[in-house]
Amino acid sequence: MHKRYTTTDGAQRNQEADYWREVISEALFNLQVAFNDDGAVRGQLDQWDLAPASLSLLVSGGLDCKRLRQHCDKEERQLLLTVPVQGDVEFSQLGRTTRCAPGQFVLELSEEPYEFGCGQDSTMWVLKVPVSAVKARIGEPRRFCARQYDGSQGVGRLFHDYLQLVTQHCELGHSHQLLSMMGTHLIDLLSLSLQQHPDALQSEQSAVRDAHLVRIEAYVRRHLSDPELSPGTIAEGCGISPRYLHLLFKDTGEPVSQWIRGLRLQFAHEALNRADRSTSVAQIAYAAGFGDHAKFTHAFSRKFGHAPSELLRAARAK
Structure with missing residues (x-):
């Protein structure tokens, strides 16, 4: 689904600034927005639904944004990834x-105050992603925020190039299921590019730990549909002891079993977003490794605030 907003939509003369603040806050985060265009407010925002992500193209005059403490903690934890096309951002x-x-x-976290500024005539892509989607892939993303990432080499270049490809295809009227799949691929590539940043590994010990965790995650993803997947089978499959497996997860603040359950639920949420009319909730539950449909529905509803059948109906209606 494509939405377009401009500073002249729905705003009477001399009210463009208030309208544009509202558009930016609703599409991205709730922000305090000031304009540095000597009173002339102009801009356009295009937004595409790539559930579980959303992608926006913001073209605007200079902006100074502040996310205050009262703006935080009022919504699901989200990340914004800002990719400047024209003009620098600070x-x-x-x-x-x-x-x-x-x-x-650069990556921005919803639950902490921040300041964001860009000069005159700025253009930027903004990818909005639930923290749960990134956390399921690389753990808590907090350490990656407010750092500069290079989109010209390595996995960062692959992510940047794929983002440009997705932006071209957003205009072609693809199905919601295909757009959702592209959104999932963007999150996968983003997660890989974040892991390449030097701050992801802060010591030799953490490098060894992270190498184990990457291998464990890959194993779990390959066997996610197995309802018998457990810390014991993971440890055996990765050639480590169950004790060492639990020790690896001690610093994450999340037990192994809870982490597996979170991965299963995130997988199911993304699969429901891109499901076609021939796919049922039960099929997705079993593919995510839930042997009991009722328990799956209960766990899903507790985590996401709505039943899986509701999400499936909404995805099919798009």
């Missing part, structure tokens, strides 16, 4: 400040 959060130029990108 971003501060968690005591870190970075400047991001075209060809680079």
